[in-house]
Amino acid sequence: MTIAPFRDNPAKRLIREQWNTPLLKYIHEKYNVKYRYMGLPGMDLIDIRLWKDMIEEVIAFELRSPGTDSRKWIRTLRYNLKTFSFRSVAYLGSLEEVVIRGKDNEGNPYQQEKIITLYNLDFCDKIDSSVDTKDFGVKQWRYEAIRVLLNDQQRCFLEKVSSSPSYFILMLTIRNQMDATRLRQALNGQILAETQSYFSSCEKSNPIPPNGQVTGTHTWSIKAFLYDTLIGYFKAPNIATLWFPVIKYNGTPTRNKLGRLDDSPMFHWMILCKFGPQENPSPNCYPVSFLKKVNTLYATDSSISISSEPGEIPNRYQKLSPVAWFQDLEPIFVENGRMI
Numbered sequence: 001m002t003i004a005p006f007r008d009n010p011a012k013r014l015i016r017e018q019w020n021t022p023l024l025k026y027i028h029e030k031y032n033v034k035y036r037y038m039g040l041p042g043m044d045l046i047d048i049r050l051w052k053d054m055i056e057e058v059i060a061f062e063l064r065s066p067g068t069d070s071r072k073w074i075r076t077l078r079y080n081l082k083t084f085s086f087r088s089v090a091y092l093g094s095l096e097e098v099v100i101r102g103k104d105n106e107g108n109p110y111q112q113e114k115i116i117t118l119y120n121l122d123f124c125d126k127i128d129s130s131v132d133t134k135d136f137g138v139k140q141w142r143y144e145a146i147r148v149l150l151n152d153q154q155r156c157f158l159e160k161v162s163s164s165p166s167y168f169i170l171m172l173t174i175r176n177q178m179d180a181t182r183l184r185q186a187l188n189g190q191i192l193a194e195t196q197s198y199f200s201s202c203e204k205s206n207p208i209p210p211n212g213q214v215t216g217t218h219t220w221s222i223k224a225f226l227y228d229t230l231i232g233y234f235k236a237p238n239i240a241t242l243w244f245p246v247i248k249y250n251g252t253p254t255r256n257k258l259g260r261l262d263d264s265p266m267f268h269w270m271i272l273c274k275f276g277p278q279e280n281p282s283p284n285c286y287p288v289s290f291l292k293k294v295n296t297l298y299a300t301d302s303s304i305s306i307s308s309e310p311g312e313i314p315n316r317y318q319k320l321s322p323v324a325w326f327q328d329l330e331p332i333f334v335e336n337g338r339m340i
Helices: 010-031 046-054 072-081 095-101 142-159 180-187 193-205 219-235 322-327
Strands: 035-039 055-062 087-092 118-122 167-175 177-179 213-215 239-243 247-255 261-275 297-299 304-306
Touching: 010 046, 010 167, 010 247, 010 261, 010 297, 010 304, 010 322, 035 046, 046 055, 055 072, 072 087, 095 142, 142 219, 142 261, 167 219, 177 180, 177 219, 180 213, 180 219, 193 219, 219 239, 219 261
Parallel strands: 035 055, 035 118, 055 087, 118 167, 247 297
Antiparallel strands: 167 261, 177 213, 239 261, 247 261, 297 304
């Protein structure tokens, strides 16, 4: 498995600066909160540097670097983190391996002790990509890792419910690609009625091919699969969610085995989450009919615009401001004038 350090690009920078940052800043300034960040910031800490005044703690992960010095990247990451005044820790190994095994590749123990208020899961590759673990070979642990993160969140919330925040923001960036057979099998399984209706509508105009990889051509299908999957994960911990529009963009091209550069179609998701009362039968999900009614967006290096997928009801008046998107449902996620 070939790995390379993260390289930023203009479209991703625009999403970070004009989509993520305005929402984080709005909540930070209005409700006087600072974020406990967990994610994959990369050695250059691009998002950490941008959000440093809004952060109180960083929990980072870095892969083993290739070659004879497997700790080169993690040393650089740790050195750069020390330039900030907030608390930080960096684990060697993939996020998936560390959170599932409870320790990193150096034997450092991992256990979540407090609510994480900002996840930035910038995976860069496919949602179903495997990770190269230190002791167990190649494992497809990404889905389980997300479940572990949510279970850890619930445990921390329940243990210190009176003093713990009840909200968190989840950012997810993945490659807009998936195995067609696996994708079709998932969407033909036991899925939500909303997903089934959306799937049936989209299949008429842009059907999933019988095999091979769908790469940047069927965003609707990966969007539907992930939405349905994550809704299932949010139900058990009773987490209400506000889903912001999916944003497609072209990532940094990658070099294939033949030495040629391949396009890197990507998409980014931002979800505001809040623990509901334990007596509630199930959490709410906003906005209603998300898959059909919320148009997918597209980011270039200079703008974000609507780029509807099949099955979506075109809405040229859809808001392109994440703050305005949040403000429509803000009272649901605020209690007594506080984000808690």
